Amino acid sequence: MLKKKEKYVVAVVGATGAVGNEMITILEERVFPIEEIRLFATERSEGKRLKFKGDDIAVETLGEKSFEGIDIALFSAGADMSEIWAPVAAKSGCIVVDNSGQWRMHHDVPLVVPEVNPECLKWHKGIIANPNCSTIQLVVALKPIHDAVRIKRVVVTTFQSVSGTGKKAMDELLRQTTDFLNSKEIKSDVYPHQIAFNVLPHIDKFLENGYTKEEMKMVNETQKIMNDNSIKVTATTVRVPVFRGHSESLNIETEKKITAAEVRSVLSNVSGIVVFDDPGENEYPLPIDAAGKDAVYVGRIREDESVERGINVWIVADNLRKGAALNAIQIIEKLIY
Amino acid sequence: MLKKKEKYVVAVVGATGAVGNEMITILEERVFPIEEIRLFATERSEGKRLKFKGDDIAVETLGEKSFEGIDIALFSAGADMSEIWAPVAAKSGCIVVDNSGQWRMHHDVPLVVPEVNPECLKWHKGIIANPNCSTIQLVVALKPIHDAVRIKRVVVTTFQSVSGTGKKAMDELLRQTTDFLNSKEIKSDVYPHQIAFNVLPHIDKFLENGYTKEEMKMVNETQKIMNDNSIKVTATTVRVPVFRGHSESLNIETEKKITAAEVRSVLSNVSGIVVFDDPGENEYPLPIDAAGKDAVYVGRIREDESVERGINVWIVADNLRKGAALNAIQIIEKLIY
Numbered sequence: 001m002l003k004k005k006e007k008y009v010v011a012v013v014g015a016t017g018a019v020g021n022e023m024i025t026i027l028e029e030r031v032f033p034i035e036e037i038r039l040f041a042t043e044r045s046e047g048k049r050l051k052f053k054g055d056d057i058a059v060e061t062l063g064e065k066s067f068e069g070i071d072i073a074l075f076s077a078g079a080d081m082s083e084i085w086a087p088v089a090a091k092s093g094c095i096v097v098d099n100s101g102q103w104r105m106h107h108d109v110p111l112v113v114p115e116v117n118p119e120c121l122k123w124h125k126g127i128i129a130n131p132n133c134s135t136i137q138l139v140v141a142l143k144p145i146h147d148a149v150r151i152k153r154v155v156v157t158t159f160q161s162v163s164g165t166g167k168k169a170m171d172e173l174l175r176q177t178t179d180f181l182n183s184k185e186i187k188s189d190v191y192p193h194q195i196a197f198n199v200l201p202h203i204d205k206f207l208e209n210g211y212t213k214e215e216m217k218m219v220n221e222t223q224k225i226m227n228d229n230s231i232k233v234t235a236t237t238v239r240v241p242v243f244r245g246h247s248e249s250l251n252i253e254t255e256k257k258i259t260a261a262e263v264r265s266v267l268s269n270v271s272g273i274v275v276f277d278d279p280g281e282n283e284y285p286l287p288i289d290a291a292g293k294d295a296v297y298v299g300r301i302r303e304d305e306s307v308e309r310g311i312n313v314w315i316v317a318d319n320l321r322k323g324a325a326l327n328a329i330q331i332i333e334k335l336i337y
Numbered sequence: 338m339l340k341k342k343e344k345y346v347v348a349v350v351g352a353t354g355a356v357g358n359e360m361i362t363i364l365e366e367r368v369f370p371i372e373e374i375r376l377f378a379t380e381r382s383e384g385k386r387l388k389f390k391g392d393d394i395a396v397e398t399l400g401e402k403s404f405e406g407i408d409i410a411l412f413s414a415g416a417d418m419s420e421i422w423a424p425v426a427a428k429s430g431c432i433v434v435d436n437s438g439q440w441r442m443h444h445d446v447p448l449v450v451p452e453v454n455p456e457c458l459k460w461h462k463g464i465i466a467n468p469n470c471s472t473i474q475l476v477v478a479l480k481p482i483h484d485a486v487r488i489k490r491v492v493v494t495t496f497q498s499v500s501g502t503g504k505k506a507m508d509e510l511l512r513q514t515t516d517f518l519n520s521k522e523i524k525s526d527v528y529p530h531q532i533a534f535n536v537l538p539h540i541d542k543f544l545e546n547g548y549t550k551e552e553m554k555m556v557n558e559t560q561k562i563m564n565d566n567s568i569k570v571t572a573t574t575v576r577v578p579v580f581r582g583h584s585e586s587l588n589i590e591t592e593k594k595i596t597a598a599e600v601r602s603v604l605s606n607v608s609g610i611v612v613f614d615d616p617g618e619n620e621y622p623l624p625i626d627a628a629g630k631d632a633v634y635v636g637r638i639r640e641d642e643s644v645e646r647g648i649n650v651w652i653v654a655d656n657l658r659k660g661a662a663l664n665a666i667q668i669i670e671k672l673i674y
Contacts, residue, residue: 201622
């Protein structure tokens with residue numbers, strides 16, 4: 001358990017990545033009580049320095065003794081790094097919040113979205129998992145509806161931005177777009193196909209059942225976070241040429257009937273959600289508007305006449321913030337306050 | 338009814354638009370038996386000339402006597418033009434295939450996709466309606482599955498390219514992208530919000546029930562074309578920064594169980610469909626691949642475990658070709674051959 005202090009020594013592992021960068025920014029923005037910040041990355045980033053509250057902080061590489069004296073370690077360096085180093089950090093007494101997929105479904109590791117299952121923070125054993133970006137915004141929107149009328153089934157199709165893949169993918173979208181405009185040949189390194197002016201129904205690896213890992217994360221993580229395996233989810237996850245902000249089209253079947261007006265009312269009173277739903281004024285959530293914001297935006301709320309008790313909803317959130325860095329920091333805020 | 342001839346006088350109304358252009362191209366490609374082609378557009382295009390089989394054809398404006406001597410008129414000039422001029426054309430003995438939304442749900446007008454309901458061509462009274470782009474590719478994919486196991490319900494989310502809006506929207510995406518790369522202010526004229534590097538859950542006008550007209554077209558046109566009001570459809574239609582090719586994520590509930598392998602087999606034997614579904618080789622339908630092609634491409638075929646008898650499918654087609662111009666020309670081919 002985390003000993004309460006006035007200020008904490010916080011490490012960011014994967015500090016030079018898109019999510020790591022965002023973690024540093026958010027720690028600064030939210031005036032998290034930091035005694036000292038330590039920044040870690042792979043050898044490739046050795047010698048780099050990053051700004052924190054005006055100071056130049058050297059980026060270090062990880063070693064066996066790196067975590068000595070560190071209270072909290074925020075990991076966002078990929079599953080392989082987390083597999084090796086999260087237990088090392090936890091063993092040295094550090095609380096790890098891990099943004100990778102490595103520990104999420106481990107029975108000893110709570111998978112937490114503070115708006116949904118903060119109670120699960122009580123039983124952590126040193127490692128707390130941060131859910132997948134597309135799952136976080138989904139469960140934030142589902143939870144109040146589930147509490148009101150119980151959710152039976154969700155059909156979700158995602159529109160995920162390239163920043164979910166990381167900085168290299170953002171560079172690839174920019175480069176391909178420029179090459180397209182200049183009638184140059186378009187090359188793909190990060191994705192198997194061109195992403196500029198295209199959409200790819202392929203996120204993460206394909207599994208035996210024909211689904212991608214990303215799609216199955218949405219099924220399994222949702223059930224774990226909501227602590228309810230009776231909620232059925234099926235997902236199609238799609239990469240779109242957007243830099244930042246994931247959008248999701250949700251079709252939700254509920255046990256009891258809920259009207260569109262009731263959904264609006266239920267979601268309007270929840271911290272972390274902004275209902276933005278005035279089609280007459282062309283107001284609905286957009287990824288370019290959600291980028292850099294903290295909330296999960298919900299709009300296009302409609303009753304679905306194709307089923308007895310159904311609603312359609314469109315949700316958007318910043319995948320680097322609520323979908324990753326912000327949620328991790330909200331987790332540690334729950335632990336210290 | 339159309340009198341069989343060796344060659345026909347064919348008019349394209351709206352010849353300078355994105356779909357009109359495509360109609361001219363396809364008439365040429367498919368060696369349609371044309372005696373003479375007549376091209377019509379609004380006053381704005383007066384004086385313009387367009388190529389057809391090497392000839393320069395003058396673009397004319399419509400008048401009361403324009404349709405004299407014309408056998409077939411392909412309309413793609415918007416609902417207002419079709420409302421006025423399609424009956425004029427039909428009255429003068431011309432067969433009209435109308436690509437606008439004006440006549441689609443009229444009980445006297447067949448709404449036809451040749452792969453799905455060619456028998457409806459028998460009862461036309463001079464006007465035949467071409468369905469909405471997003472509906473055409475949907476019903477082409479649904480029909481063989483419906484015939485095999487009966488479809489109860491479809492949840493569809495679309496990823497629609499800007500060419501569905503027209504040439505001006507294609508120019509807007511190009512201009513906004515260029516302005517973004519040059520850090521210039523981005524202005525939106527065609528769409529209510531920026532489309533470059535963004536997605537808009539808004540296609541056509543909003544209706545009282547919170548759905549857009551585009552979404553309700555998918556519901557109503559599907560039932561009319563399939564001639565089965567028991568097929569329930571709910572839709573969320575989204576504009577994406579893609580120039581050409583509409584993609585759709587479908588969740589289909591069936592009456593009888595069908596496996597993914599059976600779906601593949603059922604769809605593989607159908608004219609107009611290409612099953613492109615080898616995730617291990619990163620093969621799935623993409624809008625940039627479908628652009629300029631005639632087929633409806635189907636992939637990502639998976640059984641949906643969230644419901645007793647369900648499948649997920651990803652379909653892509655060229656919205657200007659199968660979604661508009663090609664379907665219209667396939668309709669007149671059915672009439673003449």
